Amino acid sequence: MPAVLTPDSPLALKVIPTPNQGERKGGRRPDILLIHYTGMPDAASALQRLADPLAEVSCHYVVLEDGRIFQMVSEAARAWHAGVSSWAGDTDVNSASIGVEVVNPGPDGGYPDFPEPQIDAVTKLGLDIVSRWRMPADRVLAHSDVAPGRKIDPGEKFPWERLHRAGLGHWTPPAPLGDGRSFGPGDEGQPIQALQAMFAMYGYGLEISGVYDPRTEAVVAAFQRHFRPALVDGIADASTITTLRDLIRSRPQPSAASA
Incomplete structure (x- = not known):
């Protein structure tokens, strides 16, 4: 030092x-x-x-x-x-x-x-x-x-x-809470694989296993704390999934200067 x-x-x-x-x-x-x-x-x-x-x-x-x-x-x-x-x-x-x-x-x-x-x-x-x-x-x-x-x-x-x-960080307005399909602990199958793939695409450390395991629940809760703080429960409800989708779609593209 x-x-x-x-x-x-x-x-x-x-x-x-x-x-x-x-x-x-x-x-x-x-x-x-x-x-x-x-x-x-x-x-x-x-x-x-x-x-x-x-x-x-x-x-x-x-x-x-x-x-x-x-x-x-x-x-x-x-x-x-x-x-x-x-x-x-x-x-x-x-x-x-x-x-x-x-x-x-x-x-x-x-x-x-x-x-x-x-x-x-x-x-x-x-x-x-x-x-x-x-x-x-x-x-x-x-x-x-x-x-x-x-x-x-x-x-x-x-x-x-x-x-x-103020110009710092990535954000999109959280989708409102409401009805719609949700996923939680114990759910399995292709929809869970797709959900896990979306989180991994954004950057979260998550294995695409097709099982809504404790790690997936923890990632969902972490995402909610940052991007959908109105309800932090680890359940991938419609609001959480829509907000994640919107973030991925609005993600800034790397510029030549930052590449």
Whole structure:
């Protein structure tokens, strides 16, 4: 780790270096922006843990409730934030991503709403990062997207639609809840294969088995937390399937500059 960490983003107000980092494997350049919540009681305890060598976790940036941004790892380095995860067949998400931790205690702390100054700061920081690294809109992801069933952050209260309106991330209006065919645990057959193939096409790590198994349920719930937060139950109802279809159809095509 360098003796002095120079902030990569002009939005970072303070540097708190952590030893929990390494080199990006294979010289990877990051093309995923991964959003987390800290899941700890307060900012101080989160920052202490992220800098603790015994914890073996870290991130590139931490955004406090009042909008202050601290940088802990250089964007050129590999922070340890994603854990066991995958996206679009890539199982080394740490090497492929820049991780942003948003201070929020999560469900164990009552899961408060994200304050306005904090979301403003996350949006500005995210726009800065994706612009400099030319990250595709559909690779602005939740921790729960890359680790379904293991992680649920930043959760269904995180305002993805608001970020999208500001130009950050991929979004489509969720299809309304209502009647229609749905699929759930224990269902099998070709419709389940087609459903699993759609999730895998978007990027979720899911085997196309034709069985609505616990992994499929976890992926559906992760998708709902991000893209259809009105009801997170792991059931692939008509609203969930239609929203997924619309996202795939509206997916931005890679440009020559980002290819």
